Amino acid sequence: MGGDAPPDRVAAEWALLLTDPLCEVRVLAEVGWDSASGFAMPGVRPAGAEVLELLGKLPPEPDEGDEVGALLRDTGLYERFGAAIEDVARSEEADRAALNATEDSHARELATALARAVVAAVLAAAGGDADCTGDERDRLVELLTARLGGDARMPGGRAAAVLGRLAMRVTTQPVLNAWRGSLTTGATPFVGDILRYQARGAALRDFLRERIAEEPGPTVLIGHSLGGIALVDLLALRSAEGAPLSDVRLLVTVGSQAPFLYEMGALTGLAPGEALPEGFPRWLNIFDRQDLLAFLAEPVFPDDPRVTDHEVSSKQPFLPCHSAYFKLGTVYDRIARAVAETG
Incomplete structure (x- = not known):
């Protein structure tokens, strides 16, 4: 699973793993491999047993000089790593999968499944605190897999065949239902911040206006999530008042809910159906389709070339x-291109 797979499939696979970090290991525990006997010969240690032993020996707090430790720190996952190792290593599913892995090829696939389970467990525990890209996630899987005796770059095996098609068939609602608890606790800070801003946003807009005024000359404003909402509001209000912020050439919103709030009539600076006022700068809206808190702006302002x-x-x-x-x-890269286009 993963590798050169299309981004939507990769995201769907990891949505399953975040919902159930042991799902791949469970497939190997229940289904195993066609060539596996399903039990260990007397006096013969299954190849998977060594993989499980190596997993239990992974340091729960890797040194900063260790690439795994550096990645965990850089992505906000360090504190939860030890617990994830313990949860996966001590699981009944890992024990049964290790017993099924009677050949070296089985052990290598088990190593990948266990590494993905550990990384998924860490990410699931971190929730919104995770600061991790797919490339960093995949590098963690690759490093852990190698330490368990496998190769994460090899094509997926038994678990991939069973779960790959399932991942793309899972509807949004079942995944959201399974994630309901973590979504409630994880997304609440975002939603709560937005609601607080809606009630008391003037102070934040005043603060932003003052900071922008401190830096004379052509200005690019970049806002993530709530920051994008506040900047759209500020620029719209000032432009509508005939006093646009001087020399703001470009607004960049990233993962922002401003277009959605506009359509809902909950954007302070602009009523539904109103066009962006004269004086509003060019607006680059960056989104990830997997981000439920990011919304498109072009369809909301279809006739505005800005x-x-x-x-x-x-x-x-x-x-x-x-x-x-x-x-x-x-x-x-896209922000740099937009800045160059503004002249």
Whole structure:
């Protein structure tokens, strides 16, 4: 699973793994391999037993000089790594899958499944606190797989065959139902911030206006999530008042809900159906289709040439993708292009 698979499929696979980190291991525990005997010969240790032993020996707190440790720290996953190893290594599914893995090829696939389970468990526990791109996630899987005696770059095997098609067939609602608890606790900070802003947003807009005024000359404004809402409001209100912020040439919103709030009549600076006022700058709206908190702006303002949507992909499902934008080179490349286009 993963590898050169289309981004939508990769995200769907990881949505399953985040919902159930042991789903691939469970397939190997229940179905095993066609060539496996299903039991260990007397006096012969299954190849999978060594993989499970290596998993139990992984350091729960890798050194900073270790690439795994550096990646875990950089992605906000370090504190939860030890618990994820313990949960996977001590699971009944891992024990049964290891017993089924009687050949070296089985053990290599088991190593990949266990590594993916550990990374999925860490990401699921971190929720919205994870700051991890798909490339960083995949590198963690690759490093852990190698330490368990496998190769994460090899094509998927038994578990991939069973779960690959399932991932693309899973509807949004079952996944959301399974994630309901983590979505409630993980997304609540985002939603709560938006609601607080709606009630008391003037102070934030005043703060932003003052900070923007401190830097004379051509200005590019970049806002993520709630920050994008506040900037759209500020620019719309000032432009409508005939006092647009001087020299703001470009607005960039990233993973923002501003277009959605506009359509719902909940955007302070612009009523539904109103066009963006004269003086509003060019607007680049960057989104990831897996980000449930990101909305398109072009369809909302279809006749306004100032508005441009641009899609990126962190290869992560929701929630991790909402925090991963600024680790993507494509985000910076598109912003640089937009800045150059403004002259």
